[in-house]
Amino acid sequence: MATKLSVNVNKIATLRNARGGDVPNVVQVAKDCETFGADGITIHPRPDERHITTQDVYDLKKVVTTEYNIEGYPDERFLQLCKETLPEQATLVPDPPHVLTSNAGWDTIKQQDFLKEVIAKLKSWGIRTSIFIETDVELIEHAATTGVDRIELYTGPYAEEYAANKIEAVAPYVKAAQRAHDLGLGINAGHDLSLENLKFFKQSLVQLDEVSIGHALISDALYYGLENTVHMYKRLLD
Numbered sequence: 255m256a257t258k259l260s261v262n263v264n265k266i267a268t269l270r271n272a273r274g275g276d277v278p279n280v281v282q283v284a285k286d287c288e289t290f291g292a293d294g295i296t297i298h299p300r301p302d303e304r305h306i307t308t309q310d311v312y313d314l315k316k317v318v319t320t321e322y323n324i325e326g327y328p329d330e331r332f333l334q335l336c337k338e339t340l341p342e343q344a345t346l347v348p349d350p351p352h353v354l355t356s357n358a359g360w361d362t363i364k365q366q367d368f369l370k371e372v373i374a375k376l377k378s379w380g381i382r383t384s385i386f387i388e389t390d391v392e393l394i395e396h397a398a399t400t401g402v403d404r405i406e407l408y409t410g411p412y413a414e415e416y417a418a419n420k421i422e423a424v425a426p427y428v429k430a431a432q433r434a435h436d437l438g439l440g441i442n443a444g445h446d447l448s449l450e451n452l453k454f455f456k457q458s459l460v461q462l463d464e465v466s467i468g469h470a471l472i473s474d475a476l477y478y479g480l481e482n483t484v485h486m487y488k489r490l491l492d
């Protein structure tokens with residue numbers, strides 16, 4: 255089974271915002287990623303608009319023809335953006351407002367009622383839902399009872415441990431994915447996946463539906479060019 259590649263364009267917006275103008279153009283880059291073979295576009299419109307702005311969310315909606323995936327903490331603003339732009343997928347992330355980057359998954363036991371409520375809302379608008387989660391099997395079992403369609407495995411710890419021992423690094427993800435699959439959940443993954451660690455992750459998780467990749471992919475594009483880079487990542491997912 256081929257795994258879908260959703261390109262996260264947050265870092266393009268970071269670069270653009272550094273000068274306050276429109277270079278590089280986030281909409282054009284998203285369109286080009288699709289032309290080069292990306293199966294989706296991911297954004298994470300943080301409340302402080304440090305990269306993706308509210309306007310970007312609407313502008314991208316007009317051009318994305320593959321799968322539009324909006325990530326974020328499900329506060330009123332996020333839910334309103336989802337309601338008005340109707341992305342194919344909303345990925346719920348438990349980030350507090352000023353965190354440097356996403357670094358933890360949901361506590362699906364403590365947040366069960368809250369998650370149930372927002373997931374039901376998003377699904378009533380026809381949006382597929384996913385929740386960002388770590389590999390704890392008990393948390394995955396509780397994810398299933400929220401009504402969510404998919405989980406997104408937080409791959410930060412895998413990326414960190416990969417160089418030291420890739421077999422040990424991937425083992426909890428294999429177990430988590432198997433349990434999620436048995437529970438009928440789709441499986442996404444993301445955070446710090448790269449040209450170095452992606453192939454082994456994909457080979458180890460037979461049920462992997464989709465990965466979203468931004469930081470490493472955009473950095474690789476500086477050396478290989480965006481078109482080549484998208485092709486390189488795609489080849490690792492076939």
Ligand SMILES: CC(=O)[C@@H](O)[C@H](O)COP(=O)(O)O
Nearest residue numbers: 264298325347355356444445
């Ligand atoms: C949800 C997730 O895993 C993040 O990787 C996120 O989308 C990246 O956010 P930043 O680009 O703001 O670090």
Ligand SMILES: NCC(=O)COP(=O)(O)O
Nearest residue numbers: 262444445446466468469
């Ligand atoms: N959901 C993860 C994502 O979109 C990209 O994370 P990263 O590749 O920027 O670490």
